[in-house]
Amino acid sequence: MxxxxxxxxxxxxxxxxxxxxxxxxxxxxxxxxxxxxxxxxDPFPDSLMQVMQRQADLLQQAQQQNRCSLGDSVPRLQVLRLLSNDLDLAFPGLKDSRQFQQHASKYRADLNAALASPPTDCTALAQQVQALKDDCRACHQDFR
Structure with missing residues (x-):
């Protein structure tokens, strides 16, 4: 072997x-x-935008489901108005931008008008939701 x-x-x-x-x-x-x-x-800007988007979507869903009473729309509008106060805080780099301030001011003004005279029917709520979405879209086109 x-x-x-x-x-x-x-x-x-x-x-x-x-x-x-x-x-x-x-x-x-x-x-x-x-x-x-x-x-x-910083997660704050994205979080703020997501919460605002969700509130706007809930407003639109209420309108589509024919739930257009003041009890359905006013709380959502109030939340959106409160959140809109933090836009400058969420985007400190745009605080000095005149164009950003115009967009934020228009958004707040539309919310103030909606709260001063809340939509009482679905047609008015649909117009209000569309105005808010247009405000958001205009700002996002300029700053995204």
């Missing part, structure tokens, strides 16, 4: 192990960098 030399493991396994380890380390590093960048972003 002849003694056969011991088999050496293939180097492919080592390369595969190093490749897998490199991918795992790269994935972990990517997640860490992503979290660090996310932590540096």
């Amino acid at each position: 002849s003694a056969s030399p011991p088999r050496r493991p293939s180097t492919a396994y080592r390369y595969l192990f190093v490749l897998g380890l490199g991918l795992l380390i790269g994935l972990i590093a990517t997640v860490m960098v992503g979290r660090a960048l996310q932590a540096r972003r």
